[in-house]
Amino acid sequence: MPDLFTPLTIKAVTLRNRIAMSPMTMYRSVDGLVGDYHVMLAGARAAGGFGLVFLEQLAITPDGRTSTSCAGIYDDSQIEGLRRVTSLIKEMGAVPAIQLGHTGRKGSLLKPWEGGAQLPADHPDGWQVRGPSALAYGGDFTQPVQALSQEEIGEIHQAYADAARRAHEAGFEWLEMHFAHGYLGASFFSPIANKRNDEYGGGLENRLRFHREALAAVRATWPEHLPLTVRLGSDDLNAEGVQFEEAIYAIGRMKEWGIDLADLSLGFNTDDMKEMPFAMLAFMAERAVRMRRAVDLPIGISWNLGLPSEADRVIREEIADLVLLGRPALSNPHWPVWAARELGHADPFGLLPQDSSFWLRNFRSHDACIGWPEAAAASG
Numbered sequence: 001m002p003d004l005f006t007p008l009t010i011k012a013v014t015l016r017n018r019i020a021m022s023p024m025t026m027y028r029s030v031d032g033l034v035g036d037y038h039v040m041l042a043g044a045r046a047a048g049g050f051g052l053v054f055l056e057q058l059a060i061t062p063d064g065r066t067s068t069s070c071a072g073i074y075d076d077s078q079i080e081g082l083r084r085v086t087s088l089i090k091e092m093g094a095v096p097a098i099q100l101g102h103t104g105r106k107g108s109l110l111k112p113w114e115g116g117a118q119l120p121a122d123h124p125d126g127w128q129v130r131g132p133s134a135l136a137y138g139g140d141f142t143q144p145v146q147a148l149s150q151e152e153i154g155e156i157h158q159a160y161a162d163a164a165r166r167a168h169e170a171g172f173e174w175l176e177m178h179f180a181h182g183y184l185g186a187s188f189f190s191p192i193a194n195k196r197n198d199e200y201g202g203g204l205e206n207r208l209r210f211h212r213e214a215l216a217a218v219r220a221t222w223p224e225h226l227p228l229t230v231r232l233g234s235d236d237l238n239a240e241g242v243q244f245e246e247a248i249y250a251i252g253r254m255k256e257w258g259i260d261l262a263d264l265s266l267g268f269n270t271d272d273m274k275e276m277p278f279a280m281l282a283f284m285a286e287r288a289v290r291m292r293r294a295v296d297l298p299i300g301i302s303w304n305l306g307l308p309s310e311a312d313r314v315i316r317e318e319i320a321d322l323v324l325l326g327r328p329a330l331s332n333p334h335w336p337v338w339a340a341r342e343l344g345h346a347d348p349f350g351l352l353p354q355d356s357s358f359w360l361r362n363f364r365s366h367d368a369c370i371g372w373p374e375a376a377a378a379s380g
């Protein structure tokens with residue numbers, strides 16, 4: 001039976017454990033470039049024992065960013081900084097992962113700590129937001145949306161292909177397509193955001209055409225031996241939006257189109273959600289079980305899995321194959337070591353690079369002075 005610390009092999013890539021740092025937008029970029037901050041952020045998590053390390057969603061076009069402070073992979077000049085990140089992640093024994101995205105009608109924002117307002121197209125830090133239909137999200141996302149023409153959709157697919165080529169050149173070994181959280185992929189899938197009358201709208205197959213073409217574009221430049229995965233907005237939690245049964249159909253189709261793992265999240269195509277599960281532990285678990293049963297494909301989930309016992313349960317009970325941690329990874333770069341101690345792992349410090357683990361294994365101080373609270377598992 002696998003547990004949180006069992007390696008996971010997908011195609012030619014083996015993760016040393018089932019713990020990923022989930023993609024998180026950090027608002028630290030200038031001109032879409034990553035720098036020392038990103039090297040530190042990702043490097044510390046790789047050195048802290050995570051098996052898979054994502055940076056934030058990387059935009060495939062400038063207008064695919066969340067804000068002008070967000071990172072991108074739309075220009076060859078962005079490869080070099082990304083290569084610094086991937087080479088440190090690999091040196092620390094983890095696998096570097098990239099999430100390709102386009103924020104669609106939810107872009108053109110101020111940073112969250114500057115209020116997060118959506119900026120108009122004529123603002124120096126704003127742009128004309130685009131989506132499947134000329135329909136603003138509403139709520140805090142007030143700016144008018146331009147419906148993409150078919151020609152523009154083709155340009156976006158070309159941008160996906162170019163970004164995947166750059167991702168490989170930058171040394172990434174795992175590529176996730178961001179089709180969740182109300183961004184462009186999520187909004188093409190959702191009948192709340194997609195009101196098109198052409199072959200990209202209407203029935204389910206039409207609402208998946210954008211994704212089929214995006215996956216084909218990426219597959220053409222992303223090597224076959226490396227994992228290609230999808231984060232899907234699998235439920236809009238709204239009667240008018242994506243229903244989970246549709247997500248089961250979509251992942252089944254995407255498996256035929258070449259994906260190797262489905263990372264399940266929510267649609268966030270509207271603020272009008274019938275339930276707000278955000279205080280619940282492991283609230284994607286039940287959906288993961290249903291998806292795994294219906295589609296024979298590895299599944300990843302995030303959301304409220306930061307308790308080591310919950311994360312471990314998700315793997316042991318074969319609810320999912322990979323646990324993605326967002327906020328717990330921000331809060332504790334050594335989360336895997338902490339979890340290993342809590343779960344009674346035989347050699348928690350073995351997750352660290354030798355520079356640290358040698359001393360911690362062989363030259364122990366008083367247990368209470370090692371820099372960690374006494375492990376719950378050890379204290380009984």
Ligand SMILES: Cc1cc2nc3c(=O)[nH]c(=O)nc-3n(C[C@H](O)[C@H](O)[C@H](O)COP(=O)(O)O)c2cc1C
Nearest residue numbers: 022023024025056057302303304305325326327328
């Ligand atoms: C600061 C922050 C930024 C995020 N940015 C992204 C992102 O770029 N792409 C994405 O798919 N999810 C993003 N998320 C969602 C996380 O990847 C994760 O799915 C979510 O936080 C739930 O996991 P958690 O309960 O472990 O935090 C972000 C979350 C946070 C807290």
